[in-house]
Amino acid sequence: MGNVQKKGITSGSFAELARKHVDIEAFKAQHSSLEQFTNCVIQTTSTEELYMILSYSRKTVNQTGDGHFSPMAAYHKGRDMLLILDVARYKYPFHWLPRMTVWDAMNKIDKETDETRGKHVDIEAFKTQHSSLEQFTNCVIQTTSTEELYMILSYSRKTVNQGRDMLLILDVARYKYPFHWLPRMTVWDVMNEIDKETDETRGFMMVRKKIS
CATH class of the missing domain: 3.90.70.30 (Phytochelatin synthase, N-terminal domain)
Known part of the structure; x- marks a missing residue:
């Protein structure tokens, strides 16, 4: 835990930890596609039985810091934006981000793994x-x-x-x-x-x- 508090946690380690407690399906952006991501967004926001956690780079969305995890709560199809329930509310309140911006932020390379970030879906x-x-x-x-x-x-x-x-x-x-x-x-x-x-x-x- 001390190492996590200092350096954070990778997307893979996050998914591994989560699997000890819940059923979760993890995707790396580089092994996924924009179409699959969009379909998952629509599927998640169309039911009360699924939740989506995003792993993305804050830099791409003009926020301080870099690697970050937060749940996605809603999708506004008309504006093509996702509602991000930022877990660091002391730093950023809940906010909307364009779907394409989130996709780009998930495609940034994580320096710890040399792979892209991604999303985690299930409850x-x-x-x-x-x-x-x-x-x-x-x-x-x-x-x-x-x-x-x-x-x-x-x-x-x-x-x-x-x-x-x-x-x-x-x-x-x-x-x-x-x-x-x-x-x-x-x-x-x-x-x-x-x-x-x-x-x-x-x-x-x-x-x-x-x-x-």
Whole structure:
């Protein structure tokens, strides 16, 4: 981890690490094509069951730094642009990039590997409005009963009281909130809050650990 924090991680190592936890399909830009990339973008943004992580050079998109990983969340066909959910939000907010610019950025050679960068695609997602409290509870029990599943929650933050029947939340914004317990019913309620961007409820994702 110390080496990763100092030098970062290559696309291949990222995919290898991810395969220990989820099913993932990785593509190097040099072994792919613009048509395949575009088809994957359309496929990913047409379903709630796939996610795409881009590996690209920041230099090509006029940002500081070089090699970077971030998920792609949406595709605007009319403007031919991709919505990048930059993981370094302290540095760059979520932003749109032209599809061709992203393709060019993925085709830059990674000095560590002498190969191009690329994309990584897969997960099982649920919207609470299309799910039920029983299904959610069963997924919680299933996830915490095995080392092969992980659950990621999408919810609206609320002030809550401590109590029993609680879930341990590993908040990714640890600089803001440490890991904390929330009542299961409260989590269900906050996942049912409407997301103003989509006019739909939030939800949860079941991530299956890949069995080697």
